[in-house]
Amino acid sequence: MNWFYFSSPSTFYGLAGRLAPWFFILAAVLAAFGLYLGLGVAPTDAQQGAVYRVIFIHVPTAWMSMFLYFIMACYCGLTLVFNTRLSAMMARAIAPTGALFTFVALWTGAFWGRPTWGTYWVWDARLTSELVLLFLYFGYMALANAFEDPRRGDRAAALLALIGVVNLPIIYFSVQWWNTLHQGSSVSFKGTSMHVTMLTGMLVMSFAAWMYAIGATLMRVRSVILERERRAQWARNVEAA
Amino acid sequence: MTPATDATAQAEGSFSGGFSWAMARDLRLAWRHPDEAVLTVAFFALVASLFPLGIGAEPQLLARIGPGVIWVGALLAAFLALPGLFAADYADGSLEQMTLSPHPALGWAAGKIAAHWIVSGLPLTLLSPLIGLQYGLAPDTLLVQALSLAIGTPVLSLLGGACAALALGARGGGMLLALLALPLFVPVLIFGAGAAEAQATGLSAAPHLSLLGAALIAALVGLPMAVGTAVRIAVD
């Protein structure tokens, strides 16, 4: 199979359109099940009370905020190395979704923190570096759109994203490196101390977030492709569905 | 056999050739027009004066906030010096000429940033003990503060230089540069100010300084190439 068939914006446009609905459906189903487990079935935490249930949004969105930046950075790497248009378009398509997840992670963290830590915000390592991540997303989007020539924006923002990647290990390892208020990780490859329904709910919601992110990115990249290729013949024939 | 002529040697290009050429050039230019360097230092001193005027000059408070304020002031001054790194050369086409030179971009990019640091970060570092005295910091804190700036400001020059190159000719000017550079500056600020604060409160500054040192090494290894690439992207 010619893997490069879909590396052209015109062909990927159609593929993305066919795939996106499936990812949204999958996300909805997983979220329904995850919320059922998390909000309905899982027992209340003995120490924190019911507010711990924010974990079913907070952790998935936080994980996705980092993961999406990483994927965006990979596409940026491809853009710089191979100078492909579609990889730059994918990076641009991911950024807003990544920024939104980061914001929700920060917001839900604040509302979880208020009753448990007594405050909406602290300037500890993890929260600060997650906030920095939000600014990195904004910076990427601002730089990409700051030029008349979109290709220049693609490449400049790509390099910026790669420089910013160093923030990801800082976020991830911050709770190990510093004595922070934010709790350390309860989930690792070696096992977890969480109750099984809580863990399952969290993992299912993480998957739901991932599927949603893919769906949203595919939908957005279709618009990006149309914007960039609007003078191309194939784009003229696109029907406004 | 005739010895290799200057032209032949120059046609090959090298890292050190590009580095020394760019650094010497920028230092010469800065020497002729010292405004930028003087303004950077003046800005630092001014900002550091604003805080006691705004918050109140109670000695204990000043000693408490001193390390952080000094670091923020130095960071802002270093940030404001960034546009001068590439703007003039970009405007008159010298930057494009540099990308066409036989010297690798790594060399002259590193050279420009080194010169920039000598003209911005280094004066800030040297002035910091004086500002620290205004805040009533102890001598050992002053030393650690200066050391943290000595290690940290080159990192800021490297990170800021990359951002300045990326934003050349972009809409949004200084605000865009701030959005790009300041988030990247945050870890450096945290460790730099953290080192001085640790020393001031009697803890060891070594962990902070080591991390700063590691950041400097990583920046020296990775960022000059990024700056060169960013300049290429800007002039292509």
Next chain:
Amino acid sequence: MNLYWSSWADFWAMGGHAYFVWMSYGALVVAIVVEILLLRVRRKRALAAIEEERDLEAEN
């Protein structure tokens, strides 16, 4: 699997933490709605730009 809550009232009350829990879940819902709306607007604009290109070409 049994549901943890014994009544809807208990569920909405979330053990006294209703404000914090529902502000969080509400933010997620708002974020998703906003994103999907923005996606639709962006697509509409892109298609409109193509229409314009088509009209410009038809004129020439």
